[in-house]
Amino acid sequence: MSKQLVWFRNDLRTKDNQALTTAVASGKPVLAVYLVCRHQWKQHHLAPIQADLIMRRLAQLQQDLALLNIPLLVVEIDSFNHVPRCLTELCQQYQISDVHCHYQYELNEQQRDNAVLSALSSNNVSLLQYHGECVMPPGSVLTKNRENFKVFTPFRKTWVSGLTEREFSPIAAPAAIDQALLPEAFLALLKNNSPLPCSYDRADSSKWTCDDPSIIQQLRDFSASKAADYKQDRDFPALAATSNLSAYLALGMLSPRQCLARIYLDHPHCLDAQEGGAFTWLSEIVWREFYRHLIAVNPRLCKGEAFLAWTQSIAWQQDLHLLQAWQQGQTGYPIIDAAMRQLKYTGWMHNRLRMIVASFLTKDLLIDWREGERWFMQHLIDGDFASNNGGWQWAASTGTDAQPYFRIFNPTTQAQRFDPNGDFVRHWVPELSDIPGKKVHQPHSWAEKNGHRLAYPLPIVDHAIQRKLALSLFEQAKKST
Structure with a gap:
């Protein structure tokens, strides 16, 4: 009897997994495989903490599949x-007739899958692919002219209008295969308790759960108790107001359709009440899909190119001292340093802070956004190429639907607005813990007035001066193109 192979990638789940469900529905024995590509992980700047979460999840998935x-x-x-x-070779060894997997939209991954398709076809093995990373797959959300959207808001409007009840219904985990159908080789694999192989550098991810019941409960708790207030609370990093589900979405431990179904179940009018918190959170799922649709049809985004061609001419400055100060949280701007230290020590950063530090790197330090994109991927537990690239290009004013280049975040006023009492800053920058309230956002001014000596650096740049320089850089690039 021929067998089925499920090739797991960024879909590390048994629920709402069409590739797995279809393979099991064939009525044939099923084998699953995950390939740890250490060189590719390094080339793609996979964070050690994310590598650790992947391996922990694979150990859990192995149990769930067993x-x-x-x-x-x-x-x-x-x-x-x-x-x-x-x-x-796996297909030959285990007499596999069909390989099932979900599409991935990045350029390297598409080239890999094309090579796999060719190799399997030559051996009379079918490669069957499904859309599991998106609720609405690339090519299904188009303008009236049948073109891809370049601006988010009309994309979201069309995305929402295209939803049907089908999109609200995740697929249940398949029923167990009759063990009597399994060949001896599969039974032997089920009994194998050898450690999972991984020579890639890893960092402790144990603060992030990796079992289904805990992840689903986290989604339910957020939807029931925090989603309604998400719009008003989401931008304040001192509040525990976000879902913290991004790492699970990035690795496919949770599907976007599961998120959509849960939020719609608890907030059935969210699609109509677009001023509410539930719709605002749903919009984050749509942003995720928007960026995936973009990379699917714009492979140059996977080559480090800017979406807006003229911004390729920006004369970014190369200053290693400034870059390292930003990376290590030693810029003299408390909100920047607090955010960068949060990233360094936890592998995660609040979304509002991601925008602030990205604006600071590109508009204040005048450093190429690609440096920031790379640093984030090297440290984020929720590293996700499409969303990370899209977010960085948005902040740098080089991408689709980007913040206009003349809109530049002032790190101090952003801090005063979104960390009004300075609680977040004092937590991550303990050398400023004695400074009361919002005065912590201008620590040297407070220290001078109070005769206090701070073990904290002076601002490495003057925001007002750098803002003018940034405007000049962009204007020169635009004129020269």
């Missing part, structure tokens, strides 16, 4: 170039 009588193989290889041969 309950379905599906063995999970974790195979470590060097790069995407080795994937076609690896999968072909």
Whole structure:
């Protein structure tokens, strides 16, 4: 009897997994595989903390699949170039007739899948792909002229209007396969308790849960108790007002359709009440899809190119001292330093702060947005190429639907608005813990008035001066193109 192979990628779940469900529905024995591509992880700047979460989740997934009588193989290889041969050999070894997986939209991943398709076809094995990363897959949300959207708001309007009840219904986990159908090789794999292979650097991710019941409960708790106030509370980093589900979405431990179904169940009028918190949170899911649609049809975004062609001419400054001060949270701007230290020590950063520090790097330090994009991916537990690239290009005014280049965040006024009492800053910048209230956002002014000596750097740049320089850089680039 031929067998089925499920190739797991960024879809590390048994629920709402069309590839897995379809393979099981075939009535044939199913084998699952995950490929650890260490060189590709390094090339893509995978954060060690995210690598750790992946491996912890794979150990959990292996247990979950075992309950379905599906063995999970974790195979470590060097790069995407080795994937076609690896999968072909697995198919030959276990008499696989069909390989099931979900689409990935990044350029390297598409090239890899094309090579796999060719290799499997040559061996009479089918590659069956499904859309699991998006509620509305690329190509399904288009303008009246059948073109892809370049601006978010009309994209969201069309995305919402295209929803049907089908999009609200996640697929349940499949029933267990009859163990009597399993060949001896599969039974032996189910009994194998060897450690999962991974030679990639890892950092402790244990503060992030990785089992389904805990993740689903976190989604339910947010939807029930915080979603309604999300719009008014989401921008204040000192509040625990966000869902903290981004890491699970990035790795496919949770699907966007599961999120949509839950928010709609608890807030059935959210699509009509677009001023409410539930719709505002739903919009974050739509942003995620918007950026995926963009990279699917604009492969140059995966090559480090700006979406707006003229911004390729910006003469970004190269100043290692300024870059390192930003990376280590030593800029002399408390909100910037607090945010960067949060990233360094937790692998996560509040979304409002991501915008503030990105604006600071590109508009105050005048450093190429790609440096920030790379640093984030190297440290984020929720690192996600499409969203990270889209967010950085938005802040740098080089991307689609970008913040206009003449709108530049003032880090001090942003801090005063979104951390009004300075609680977030004092938590992450303890050397400023004695400064009361909002005065913490201008610590040297307070210290001078109070005769206090601070063990904290002076601002590395003057925002007012840098703002003018940034405007000049953009204007020169625009004129020269």
